[in-house]
Amino acid sequence: MKDIALGIDIGGTFTKFGFIEKNGKSQFDSMIVTTGHPDIKTYMANLASGINKSLEDLGPDFNLVGVGIGAPNGNYYNGTIEYAPNLDWKNVVPFVEMFKKYFNLPMALTNDANAAAIGEMIYGSAKGLKDFVVITLGTGLGSGIVVNGKVVYGHDGFAGEVGHVMVYENGRMCGCGNRGCLETYASASGIRRTVFELLCDETDDSSLRDVGFNEMTAKMISKAAREGDPIALKAFEITGKILGMKLADTVAHTSPEAIFLFGGLTNAGDLIFKPTIEHFEKNLLKVYKNKIKILPSGLQETNAAVLGASALAWKELERQ
């Protein structure tokens, strides 16, 4: 019998789940649709029956030992999803309490960036590190901060919102209602906004001048930059500069040994890492210079969220 943990990644559109061994080997991945379940109970019944079906398919050689859940606005302390703007269930959903009726196992829930940090620690490039930070560069910017081998949840379960530190007073409007937040600059949506600022401010020719705001993706910007497009190149330079600048502030808080960048934008490689590292070093306090690494995540992007969620289960089992 092999022990496996169930990892569940609740996204706005799909809920993915998978069974992962302690060594990171994935045994089975599947998903259900998140949307179209205004009643959480129907959603949960569907999810549980999908999981049970998958467990049956796996056969008797596997032993499910724990459940980890990554969800937007997930609160680790309470096992709740609280006021998640992209989910159908408003208010506070006592997810873990409800889901334990289906699977009475060690179970924990947190947000996806914290789950990514634990994934990095259990399966990825942060094995053995005690103090590190994971930054997820998706549509927004998420962060998981690890101090002394433990994710920092803060007094309320909501610590680690580096996407919402302020870069510029009265800067870009953020989805959170404030202005100037880091994620309005350093994220897939942030770099798109930077491209449009540059299309306005500069006169360089650019293939990006033919693309509407809603159609433009970070992938297109990467492609254009690799082809030498001056606007796209400048956009990466600015994105990296701002990210590096603010990560230096993060170091001034918890002095991590390494910062791992994760998510689509990091596929641009040096285009994003080079300016980030340059401006990171430039802005670090002397005592931190030349000793903190900025590295790509060691998790595969395709199933990282499920891996991270399952890692939360393994971490929970360590505590017991």
Place this chain on the structure above:
Amino acid sequence: MKDIALGIDIGGTFTKFGFIEKNGKSQFDSMIVTTGHPDIKTYMANLASGINKSLEDLGPDFNLVGVGIGAPNGNYYNGTIEYAPNLDWKNVVPFVEMFKKYFNLPMALTNDANAAAIGEMIYGSAKGLKDFVVITLGTGLGSGIVVNGKVVYGHDGFAGEVGHVMVYENGRMCGCGNRGCLETYASASGIRRTVFELLCDETDDSSLRDVGFNEMTAKMISKAAREGDPIALKAFEITGKILGMKLADTVAHTSPEAIFLFGGLTNAGDLIFKPTIEHFEKNLLKVYKNKIKILPSGLQETNAAVLGASALAWKELERQ
């Protein structure tokens, strides 16, 4: 026999020490001069003999159980003082290792702001809190960050340098060599710089127009503000605004339950607390709003540094 801990606060000019009971009761305070000892060995011998003399004076009813040391650039992990700009000893001083030859007791060393945080936890207003931050507003701005009941030292022993997060790109020159650091705005020296900026930008009459830069103190600015001086009032408003803005970023990292402000500038009371709290709340991410307190420190300023250092000793004894 009563157990006492020795607290030592190494400052650029004086080294203060005292013997403190676990309940915070101070039994004896004294000091030696820090300067004029280019050789650390002579300094240490003097310090030890001063301490031994004080111990004798205390009499046989007291039992010294541990030593805590607060020092600029103090590294908790190594017990070292590293490249402290205001001390005579350059490079890395293995303070704890050397001082154990005089007092072979549980001993720990950290910087003064971390010591203040532990002092707040053991004797002050943070008793029972697991997640909080102490900000010391002196000539500079120091910070001690506590997560899960423990000071965050980071991977290298130097975490918690919130005084050096960047407020404005290409902002004011900081002693650290970077520009725009928080402590160039929010500190006793920062508010003085703000007064001079206002004396330049505004045309209001002000008693502060008669004082030279080197002569001006935060105390003078407080006094002028209480008398209704428009420049001084604006300076407090700006200082609080910037401090509140950046403390909101600190919350986005570790989500503390409370932030304690300590040091001379806090004697201005509402003048500093009001704008700080207003702009703090304004800049917080929604999930943190109206639940994180900004409070004055519960430690008396006169011997807080020695108290904090002794608290480090008590904290160390808890670990053993």
